[in-house]
Amino acid sequence: MKTTSLTDSLPSKMKAIVQTEYGSADVLRLAQVDQPVVSENGVLVRVRATSVHAGDWHLMRGRPFFIRLIYGGVRSPKIKILGTDVAGEVEAVGKAVTQFKPGDQVFGDLSEAGFGAFAEYVCVPETALALKPTSSTFEEAATVPVSALTALQGLRDVGQIRSGQKVLVKGASGGVGSFAVQIAKAFGAEVTGVCSPSKAKMVQEIGADYVLDYRQARTGLKQQYDLILDVAAYDSVFDYLPMLKLKGSYVLVGGSIARLFQVMLFGSWISRISRRRVRCLVQKPNQADLIVLKELIETGKIRPYVDRCYALSELPKAIHAIEQRQVQGKIAIAIQSVSEHPLTDAS
Numbered sequence: 001m002k003t004t005s006l007t008d009s010l011p012s013k014m015k016a017i018v019q020t021e022y023g024s025a026d027v028l029r030l031a032q033v034d035q036p037v038v039s040e041n042g043v044l045v046r047v048r049a050t051s052v053h054a055g056d057w058h059l060m061r062g063r064p065f066f067i068r069l070i071y072g073g074v075r076s077p078k079i080k081i082l083g084t085d086v087a088g089e090v091e092a093v094g095k096a097v098t099q100f101k102p103g104d105q106v107f108g109d110l111s112e113a114g115f116g117a118f119a120e121y122v123c124v125p126e127t128a129l130a131l132k133p134t135s136s137t138f139e140e141a142a143t144v145p146v147s148a149l150t151a152l153q154g155l156r157d158v159g160q161i162r163s164g165q166k167v168l169v170k171g172a173s174g175g176v177g178s179f180a181v182q183i184a185k186a187f188g189a190e191v192t193g194v195c196s197p198s199k200a201k202m203v204q205e206i207g208a209d210y211v212l213d214y215r216q217a218r219t220g221l222k223q224q225y226d227l228i229l230d231v232a233a234y235d236s237v238f239d240y241l242p243m244l245k246l247k248g249s250y251v252l253v254g255g256s257i258a259r260l261f262q263v264m265l266f267g268s269w270i271s272r273i274s275r276r277r278v279r280c281l282v283q284k285p286n287q288a289d290l291i292v293l294k295e296l297i298e299t300g301k302i303r304p305y306v307d308r309c310y311a312l313s314e315l316p317k318a319i320h321a322i323e324q325r326q327v328q329g330k331i332a333i334a335i336q337s338v339s340e341h342p343l344t345d346a347s
């Protein structure tokens with residue numbers, strides 16, 4: 001007869017980066033927490049890699065303030081384990097799960113699935129996941145979901161990109177921008193990337209036809225574009241309207257809050273008076289688009305540009321590098337190489 005000991009009923013433990021207050025990367029600590037239990041509709045993923053993007057550090061800092069209202073936790077964060085991008089192996093599935101089985105290699109965007117990828121395990125609904133591109137390592141695949149979905153939806157859905165168009169990607173050297181340059185090329189566009197001068201070589205390497213620095217783009221442009229994807233909107237949309245062809249599209253993806261509100265509040269009015277389309281993108285995670293990205297990667301049309309890879313315990317360092325604009329393309333975080341650290345129990 002099988003006997004049950006007291007420890008059998010206790011949840012297994014895992015390592016995770018935990019946050020109990022808003023602030024700089026110093027508020028993050030590596031801790032031991034309860035491993036999630038697979039739910040009826042859930043897929044338990046053994047996380048092999050994650051990555052960091054601008055949204056992660058906005059949530060970490062609780063800035064801009066409205067982010068606290070959206071995700072709960074005005075004074076302290078309700079989400080204790082952040083992490084939006086995931087790549088890993090399916091460990092177990094709930095009874096109602098139909099698309100995945102243990103052993104499948106998956107990747108996904110957890111921004112509408114409770115986050116939690118800065119940990120060894122996460123349990124998420126199957127719709128947040130797709131099979132990982134077979135040609136990518138876990139580290140490469142983990143850099144794809146949020147950034148590449150944003151680039152794809154900004155160019156295809158809001159920007160309505162067409163083959164043969166002239167496209168300007170501002171912020172081309174960052175996470176979203178490095179995918180946007182490649183996706184625009186895959187759509188058959190002629191692409192101009194805008195970035196800091198020190199990152200021009202990288203933007204050329206990923207396929208941009210022309211590269212400009214921010215100053216040249218603002219002041220020296222004679223060229224007119226069909227589509228401007230602005231991932232780094234730190235100056236006014238009015239500076240860029242003369243560079244757009246009549247009926248061309250300006251799509252704001254990221255940048256300063258003031259510029260975001262300018263386009264959110266006045267985009268329709270600016271569109272009417274300028275006879276150009278001025279819009280903001282709000283990225284929506286979805287499985288169908290993850291599959292589009294998987295195919296683009298497997299056919300060699302896009303390739304994640306991974307600048308460097310950190311261990312989970314080094315996550316604060318990775319976030320610091322992004323905040324300081326020291327990164328080209330993306331950073332990956334490898335979960336399996338967590339160094340043995342003295343852990344605090346945060347359960």
Ligand SMILES: NC(=O)c1ccc[n+]([C@@H]2O[C@H](COP(=O)([O-])OP(=O)(O)OC[C@H]3O[C@@H](n4cnc5c(N)ncnc54)[C@H](OP(=O)(O)O)[C@@H]3O)[C@@H](O)[C@H]2O)c1
Pocket residue numbers: 053054055146147150170171172173174175176177195196197199231232234252253254255256281282283284322325327329
């Ligand atoms: N709308 C949405 O749904 C959505 C989804 C995801 C992300 N976003 C937003 O998109 C933006 C970019 O995200 P990301 O993950 O690509 O970020 P990232 O990897 O940190 O890249 C930021 C890019 O912006 C450029 N940049 C220019 N001026 C800057 C300044 N003053 N401060 C910071 N960066 C500046 C950087 O240029 P250099 O490389 O030349 O320094 C870099 O190319 C963020 O604002 C993020 O919040 C929006």
